Amino acid sequence: MTIENANSKSPELSFEDVLKVLPIPGEPLPLHYLSRLSDIDPAHLGELQKIWPDIPDHRRLEIIREVELVSKSNYLLSFQTLCQFIMNDHAPLVREVAIRTLWEYDDTSLVAIFLNLLETDQDVDVRVALITALGKYVYLGEIDKIPPEILNLIVDRLRGFASGTKATIVKRRALESLGYSGNAAVPGLIDEAYRSGKDDLVCSALVAMGRSANPRWGSIVLNELTSDSPEVCIEAIKAAGELELQDGTETLINFLDHEDSDIRMAAIWALSHIGGKGVAEVLEELLEHTEDDIEAELITEALDNLVFTEDIELFSLIELGDDEGDGEQLNHDLLDHTADEDTIH
Numbered sequence: 001m002t003i004e005n006a007n008s009k010s011p012e013l014s015f016e017d018v019l020k021v022l023p024i025p026g027e028p029l030p031l032h033y034l035s036r037l038s039d040i041d042p043a044h045l046g047e048l049q050k051i052w053p054d055i056p057d058h059r060r061l062e063i064i065r066e067v068e069l070v071s072k073s074n075y076l077l078s079f080q081t082l083c084q085f086i087m088n089d090h091a092p093l094v095r096e097v098a099i100r101t102l103w104e105y106d107d108t109s110l111v112a113i114f115l116n117l118l119e120t121d122q123d124v125d126v127r128v129a130l131i132t133a134l135g136k137y138v139y140l141g142e143i144d145k146i147p148p149e150i151l152n153l154i155v156d157r158l159r160g161f162a163s164g165t166k167a168t169i170v171k172r173r174a175l176e177s178l179g180y181s182g183n184a185a186v187p188g189l190i191d192e193a194y195r196s197g198k199d200d201l202v203c204s205a206l207v208a209m210g211r212s213a214n215p216r217w218g219s220i221v222l223n224e225l226t227s228d229s230p231e232v233c234i235e236a237i238k239a240a241g242e243l244e245l246q247d248g249t250e251t252l253i254n255f256l257d258h259e260d261s262d263i264r265m266a267a268i269w270a271l272s273h274i275g276g277k278g279v280a281e282v283l284e285e286l287l288e289h290t291e292d293d294i295e296a297e298l299i300t301e302a303l304d305n306l307v308f309t310e311d312i313e314l315f316s317l318i319e320l321g322d323d324e325g326d327g328e329q330l331n332h333d334l335l336d337h338t339a340d341e342d343t344i345h
Contacts (some may be wrong), residue, residue, distance in 0.1 A: 038078055061091065084110075087117065092125060106145075127170050174191055175201075189208075211242065256286055268295075307327075
């Protein structure tokens with residue numbers, strides 16, 4: 001679908017016109033049609049609910065996939081109400097996509113809905129989508145954006161999935177979502193998964209390690225950068241970036257010549273999080289010589305992120321220096337750094 005530039009609902013298009021088009025398989029759904037499903041009011045939602053069960057399964061999937069696509073690219077539209085209705089669809093894949101679309105929203109009222117559906121929905125992929133959605137709220141809780149009692153409720157439920165005998169993919173995603181948590185039981189779950197020796201669980205343990213912001217995992221992550229498993233290696237690279245492991249910089253730079261494009265791209269992004277002397281020059285040289293448009297776009301984004309990373313580090317040093325009475329010298333160093341940046345670019 002080609003997304004149009006218009007962001008507002010078309011005044012000429014009635015909701016009845018939208019309802020006529022929705023059931024027709026393959027019929028295009030341009031933005032001005034989909035926008036009528038944004039912030040849908042109770043009356044129009046009631047009209048949609050009447051015809052929704054009669055729309056063929058593959059068409060309902062087409063609709064929600066288009067909604068998911070638009071929700072990621074147009075933040076002026078909100079499909080939360082629509083997706084809350086669709087997440088009760090009888091087709092598991094339709095439910096899954098509706099839940100994935102709800103990942104875009106931070107409404108704490110969704111937590112109870114997600115937890116209740118976890119109790120009743122037996123489809124593994126739907127459960128995975130719900131657990132992944134709850135991971136966002138674990139992160140929000142750790143930065144004090146949601147009440148502690150909600151955070152504790154989520155963590156308790158996720159711990160049950162992470163330590164239980166459920167499907168491996170459910171266990172893995174629960175552990176990954178728990179990676180954000182400071183709960184005292186989580187490191188033990190991460191360690192258990194890592195020591196299982198199973199690549200899939202090791203990968204999830206590394207994801208959780210990276211999300212933990214805990215330096216205790218640094219040596220394990222650095223060790224796994226040399227893993228023979230490409231999947232494990234990639235997750236170790238990502239974790240090294242999230243943990244900002246300076247000791248991994250040389251290895252990550254060497255990965256920029258790796259034949260596996262996924263490893264190269266993971267290393268590019270990890271380096272943008274770690275920063276440090278010479279990283280910008282290496283990425284700029286790589287950008288100059290790459291012939292891959294996708295890789296070039298990633299490098300450009302990584303360079304932008306690198307500037308942000310290094311600015312945060314410098315201002316943190318300034319605050320530390322002010323506390324110790326060295327603010328004037330550090331401000332002088334900041335000016336020198338800025339001049340060096342101008343010379344480089």
